[in-house]
Amino acid sequence: xxxxxxxxxxxxxxxxALAASxxxxxxxxxxxxxxxGALANGALGDRIALENTVxxxxxxxxxxxxxxxxxxxxIWNIGGEGQxxxxxxxxxxxxTRGLGPDPGxxxxxxxxxxxACTGALWAGIAALLRVRRGVSEVLSTILLNFIAVLxxxxxxxxxxxxxxxxxxxxxxxxxxxxxxxxxxxxRVHAGLVLAAALPLAIWVxxxxxxxxxxxxxxxxSPDAARYARVSPERxxxxxxxxxxxxxxxxxxxxxxxxxxxxxxxxxxxYGFTAVAVALLARLNPLGVLPAAFFFAALASGxxxxxxxxxxxxxxxxxxxxxxxxxxxxxxxxKSGAR
Amino acid sequence: xxxxxxxxxxxxxxxxATPLALAAMGELVAERAGVLNVGIEGMMLAGALAAFATxxxxxxxxxxxxxxxxxxxxxxALFALFVLRRQADPIVSGTALNVLALGLTxxxxxxxxxxxxxxxxxxxxxxxxxxxxxxxxIALALVVGVALFLGRTRAGLALRAVGERAEAAHAQGVxxxxxxxxxxxxxxxxxxxxxSALVLWISDTFVEGMTSGRGFIALSLVxxxxxxxxxxxxxxxxxxxxxxxxxxxxxxxxxxxxNLLLMTPYLLTLVxxxxxxxxxxxxxxxxxxxxPRE
Numbered sequence: 203x204x205x206x207x208x209x210x211x212x213x214x215x216x217x218x219a220l221a222a223s224x225x226x227x228x229x230x231x232x233x234x235x236x237x238x239g240a241l242a243n244g245a246l247g248d249r250i251a252l253e254n255t256v257x258x259x260x261x262x263x264x265x266x267x268x269x270x271x272x273x274x275x276x277i278w279n280i281g282g283e284g285q286x287x288x289x290x291x292x293x294x295x296x297x298t299r300g301l302g303p304d305p306g307x308x309x310x311x312x313x314x315x316x317x318a319c320t321g322a323l324w325a326g327i328a329a330l331l332r333v334r335r336g337v338s339e340v341l342s343t344i345l346l347n348f349i350a351v352l353x354x355x356x357x358x359x360x361x362x363x364x365x366x367x368x369x370x371x372x373x374x375x376x377x378x379x380x381x382x383x384x385x386x387x388x389r390v391h392a393g394l395v396l397a398a399a400l401p402l403a404i405w406v407x408x409x410x411x412x413x414x415x416x417x418x419x420x421x422x423s424p425d426a427a428r429y430a431r432v433s434p435e436r437x438x439x440x441x442x443x444x445x446x447x448x449x450x451x452x453x454x455x456x457x458x459x460x461x462x463x464x465x466x467x468x469x470x471x472y473g474f475t476a477v478a479v480a481l482l483a484r485l486n487p488l489g490v491l492p493a494a495f496f497f498a499a500l501a502s503g504x505x506x507x508x509x510x511x512x513x514x515x516x517x518x519x520x521x522x523x524x525x526x527x528x529x530x531x532x533x534x535x536k537s538g539a540r
Numbered sequence: 541x542x543x544x545x546x547x548x549x550x551x552x553x554x555x556x557a558t559p560l561a562l563a564a565m566g567e568l569v570a571e572r573a574g575v576l577n578v579g580i581e582g583m584m585l586a587g588a589l590a591a592f593a594t595x596x597x598x599x600x601x602x603x604x605x606x607x608x609x610x611x612x613x614x615x616x617a618l619f620a621l622f623v624l625r626r627q628a629d630p631i632v633s634g635t636a637l638n639v640l641a642l643g644l645t646x647x648x649x650x651x652x653x654x655x656x657x658x659x660x661x662x663x664x665x666x667x668x669x670x671x672x673x674x675x676x677x678i679a680l681a682l683v684v685g686v687a688l689f690l691g692r693t694r695a696g697l698a699l700r701a702v703g704e705r706a707e708a709a710h711a712q713g714v715x716x717x718x719x720x721x722x723x724x725x726x727x728x729x730x731x732x733x734x735x736s737a738l739v740l741w742i743s744d745t746f747v748e749g750m751t752s753g754r755g756f757i758a759l760s761l762v763x764x765x766x767x768x769x770x771x772x773x774x775x776x777x778x779x780x781x782x783x784x785x786x787x788x789x790x791x792x793x794x795x796x797x798x799n800l801l802l803m804t805p806y807l808l809t810l811v812x813x814x815x816x817x818x819x820x821x822x823x824x825x826x827x828x829x830x831x832p833r834e
Contacts (some may be wrong), residue, residue: 340631349803474639518643
């Protein structure tokens with residue numbers, strides 16, 4: 203029964219959001235069926251489309267997982283985008299500048315590690331501001347987004363720009379620092395295997411460990427948690443650092459697995475999309491898998507929708523926003539509850 | 541004697557501070573009524589697009605400004621519907637509203653201006669007196685009006701009571717829901733007005749995502765100003781000055797890369813929040829839903 207409800211609400215939210223979007227499309231004079239059909243075809247129509255969708259899923263999955271975890275603790279980490287950007291930035295700095303000419307096999311694991319750590323540190327700033335100075339993480343994480351995006355822009359125009367100086371982008375990564383493609387596939391890389399394993403790990407952490415219990419207790423009631431000798435400040439810091447690490451890892455995976463170099467607009471809007479992913483998943487780490495797939499399909503089909511049906515690809519953001527609205531207006535689980 | 545360069549810097553400060561002050565006044569009223577509106581960024585953006593579209597179509601800055609306000613109010617009504625009627629979480633709903641505004645303005649702007657066509661220029665709001673733009677006049681009137689309303693009127697007292705102790709205000713016969721609705725719609729109107737100012741004064745065109753965090757800076761200013769109108773204006777002027785200096789440095793061909801200069805307002809906001817946010821006492825019932833028990 204609980205399981206059925208857990209399925210019906212997100213499916214309902216997604217369906218209503220799609221229907222509302224179709225109505226809006228009709229309103230601006232587009233053919234909603236043609237547009238949504240082109241979108242579905244562009245996202246799932248053939249093998250390459252499907253692989254593209256799966257590749258897009260990676261960062262949404264990781265950042266969405268971090269958002270779900272922090273929302274469970276009652277912490278509004280809206281800074282996934284910034285944390286992703288600094289992760290990608292640090293990984294790129296390491297690969298293109300930090301390692302010598304012959305880095306060897308350590309470069310890839312090191313790059314992923316450095317990306318995750320930098321994302322954790324970036325979110326750690328928000329944790330510090332919240333715990334020590336009482337600054338709402340809603341504001342600090344959003345402000346840190348702007349700073350991180352500008353830092354990447356500065357880096358690719360400055361210290362990390364490619365040797366030829368032709369474009370504002372970093373040098374291409376050497377093969378040793380790239381995530382290998384999975385056998386027989388043309389886009390799907392090994393980083394996605396790692397990304398797909400993490401929801402289960404986070405689920406175990408959240409629901410089958412005492413650390414997860416403490417974290418959810420703070421989400422339900424910080425005062426009651428304090429009474430039970432759980433420090434909300436420590437849990438706040440912990441959860442922000444973990445979700446920052448997940449987003450930073452996503453950034454490192456993006457540059458090591460997909461783009462092979464750093465440039466501006468690497469993943470704009472992913473932070474907000476990740477919020478939609480987490481909410482559609484009803485803050486359940488396992489639910490993040492299908493939710494990330496849904497939004498990845500929207501993102502990767504949006505280009506086809508623009509080409510075929512002449513509907514601007516940003517229309518996808520409208521669908522995202524509607525999903526968030528309809529997800530929250532159905533009863534969400536209390537932030538810490540099951 | 542003030543030299544010409546300093547005068548320009550002062551004017552530029554006022555120019556950049558005005559939209560922030562406008563949006564922050566709306567947020568102040570909403571927060572004093574107990575509603576945390578994280579969606580003003582989106583309301584500003586919608587206001588900017590509505591002002592641009594109406595301004596280029598009619599050529600009238602007044603009509604454009606009114607359209608901007610109407611767009612802000614419309615999004616505020618949607619926000620209120622979810623947050624006040626359905627008691628959805630204000631932070632999540634505000635975030636959704638910002639994403640919605642980004643998407644909707646993008647779709648509408650691109651369908652109005654297909655790629656490749658020359659972009660029309662929006663008409664510009666005039667001046668009340670030399671050096672005093674209409675928007676500055678409106679902002680001054682708004683600040684004085686909000687300060688007097690909150691501090692000196694019965695309705696203002698009732699509104700503050702709703703933000704502090706909704707339960708007690710309800711027991712006194714105050715219609716909590718109605719006042720909160722009114723406060724949110726007023727906040728949307730101010731945000732829409734601030735968005736109009738961006739198009740009808742600061743820049744004469746629309747760019748996707750052109751608010752670039754101004755709504756969040758306005759939110760921070762409310763905290764920085766400790767929920768008091770005059771101190772919020774002082775904060776807005778501080779930000780205006782920092783931004784004006786930053787643009788001056790860019791124009792003067794500074795050796796500091798411009799992407800780093802562009803960080804100034806966000807870094808400054810973080811620093812200011814770190815110094816002052818902990819000290820501001822928020823209305824006690826801020827972001828708490830209220831449903832009357834019969």
